[in-house]
């Protein structure tokens with residue numbers, strides 16, 4: 001038996017933050033044995049933003065959150081919870097979410113971090129949705145903030161050319177049940193047996209480990225296309241929708257070839273797929289809210305549009321969220 005959720009979980013504001021420093025492919029070709037042509041052809045990436053020392057996950061997450069709150073017309077004092085997805089926190093604890101909460105001046109409620117690598121934003125969004133559906137919070141900031149430049153092995157050409165830094169945030173607010181707006185569904189998946197395909201080889205719990213990102217790119221690519229295709233089908237089936245109902249695909253931005261494959265699967269024209277990987281590279285948990293912030297900000301995505309988000313990352317983790325803006 002299914003029961004009607006007591007509230008709708010509406011997305012009422014979005015904001016992004018990118019570090020000032022932009023680094024071209026050519027600049028990386030001076031560091032490792034690579035070329036602008038290889039990076040463009042295999043990934044679609046032309047440049048990435050890299051953080052200065054003060055641009056930490058907490059700093060960038062706070063800036064993105066401020067912009068999302070401003071767009072929503074909501075005060076920090078009204079935020080019930082901050083849920084922040086990151087694999088590159090400022091500290092093991094306190095949670096980066098709490099650093100953001102303090103910087104914003106949000107004095108009530110709770111906050112915590114979510115660790116789901118590049119799927120982190122979808123996991124944080126679904127977590128917020130669950131809290132809101134059961135009435136534990138009415139206004140929630142969901143943030144993805146990452147400084148992958150600090151965990152890259154800058155001598156490994158197979159990974160260091162792929163990532164960038166940044167943060168994105170959305171404000172969720174409980175609305176009236178049956179409003180037709182907000183999160184229509186979210187689906188989360190994890191397979192720990194594939195953990196060694198994409199991982200960081202250490203953290204503060206392992207003092208003698210280096211803490212660099214390691215990836216079997218070819219295998220992750222294969223999983224990404226298969227699992228994201230299945231995720232898209234899962235989201236549509238759960239809502240009784242077809243391809244033609246989707247207005248926008250806002251995918252995790254890892255590789256233009258993966259994005260194109262999912263866009264083709266949905267029969268979406270290229271202009272209905274939001275792409276930022278060319279300029280942002282892969283910003284992990286920040287990539288979806290950054291892409292959403294760009295497309296809402298420039299007027300492409302409007303109120304009432306149906307937006308499908310999907311991501312796959314280390315874990316492996318993957319999932320989707322379908323949202324009516």
Ligand code: UT7
Pocket residue numbers: 033034035038039042043118157158159161162216217218219220221224253254255258282284312313314
């Ligand atoms: O966000 C989390 C999820 N992550 C992803 O979804 C990433 C998924 N994987 C990918 O996007 C792609 O697999 C990569 C972009 C990482 C690699 O592209 P690929 O087409 O799968 O290349 P490959 O790994 O099969 O490597 C092809 C060749 C290799 O040389 P050989 O063995 O054929 O001689 C690599 O050594 O390209 C070489 N190569 C490079 N050459 C120049 C690898 N990296 C580079 C590089 N520059 N940066």
